[in-house]
Amino acid sequence: MLPLSHIANVRKTVDDEWRSPVADAVGERWGIPDGNLRFWRSSAAHVFVLPPGGDARGVLYARFAPTDRPSGWNLERGARLHARLSEAGAPVASLVRSPSGRAVERVKTPVGEMVACVLQRVDGEELDLDELDPDRATAWGTALAGFHQKAGDAAQEVLPPSDPFALLAGHEADGELAEAARVLGKVPRQEPAPLVVGHGDFELDDLRWHARKPTCFDLDESGVMPAAADVASAVRDLLGPRPGSPRHPELLSAFLDGYRRTTGHSISPEDLLLHRAAFAAQQLAQAPAVMDVELDGGGWLSGLAASLTRHYAEQRAIVLATADVMG
Structure with a gap:
């Protein structure tokens, strides 16, 4: 941002x-x-x-x-x-x-x-979550798998150092958040699939569909990452705010099945939890640099700041809840 x-x-x-x-x-x-x-x-x-x-x-x-x-x-x-x-x-x-x-x-x-x-401009249909069905969710997972295959060998890319939990662990103004980050930073990581060159934001609003096949854009969040991390980023709306209780379990299962059929790598909903929290932590770590102005009134900028404040509160809740589940 x-x-x-x-x-x-x-x-x-x-x-x-x-x-x-x-x-x-x-x-x-x-x-x-x-x-x-x-x-x-x-x-x-x-x-x-x-x-x-x-x-x-x-x-x-x-x-x-x-x-x-x-x-x-x-x-x-x-x-x-x-x-x-x-x-x-x-x-x-x-x-x-x-x-x-x-x-x-x-x-x-x-x-x-x-x-x-x-x-x-990419011509095609933009799908909302309400329009998604299991067949399209499977096609969505298949498309992300195809992206990973086309993106090539992650070993040829530079892996940027990133540990959002470590960044939040020193959050002096929010002790509860800092403690949750410390807890999550100690969770053992066993990845079910290899590193990939991922899209980083393969959500529905970054796709346009034609003949049940999507075209993507906006690769600003792309980079080397575990495959499960890219999946977690894509299906954030399917996961919802409660770790361990997906908001749309049938659609999530269909997405993961589409990914597995193409790559041969099985990723479970449980494999996504820590990565979902890591994305939330990354956004919280970046928040001070984004919210860098003092606002004292109405207008479009205050409205944008209020929207971001609500978003960051939701991300904080995800980090805390994930620490409770996985800690």
Whole structure:
């Protein structure tokens, strides 16, 4: 997630017609005339869209984030993996290369240097959880397994050091959370499947479906991880907030069955618990850097901050509950 201060700085440049000189600087690298890109949203990255009819290449999405922030590093790494997957024939959104032939560009803008990439719109159906049935859940699990196979050998990638429980264990302002992190950090880890180059966020809102096969995008959270960790990230909504009591057990079972049929690796719901808590802990560890502004009123920024506060409270509850179950 981008820091709120950075989101606010970019939003200040957006006019009443959703145009921005920041987006214009990015669009110039891809031959997009000034004023054609329009603000869409800001979360893990800033996203501006080139609407239908504005370019012969179709509807385009420009994604960018500051080069000196984790969000920028993640976007750059994810876009490079995205380009490699596209060349391997994986079902990923089409990357638009700049006239210089690059999948990723570094661009100087009025608010600082950005890492940027441009994607074509993925046509297809976006599924909500309410629309999911066992057959589609199986196809979803099969698709993640296919992603892992196309992504290649994890041994060729650099494994980034990451221990979110260790980061939270020193949380001086929340002793209960720190103790839960210490408990979870001591749980023995026995992975049922090998390390993979994972997507990191293979949730339904990052997929578009056509003929029961999904295409994915937004690989900012991708990297080397246990296969069970990538599965846990994908099925967070199926797991729900209560460790050991999946919110949608039938759909979860169908997803895991689809994954097993393709890879031969069996992953159980119990194998997902620690990884689900680790994702929650990672977000909590990043929260101070995201919530980096003092808010004293209403408006869209206060609304976004309130939404994030609720989200972090939910993640805290997951860490505490998982420590109770596994400790």
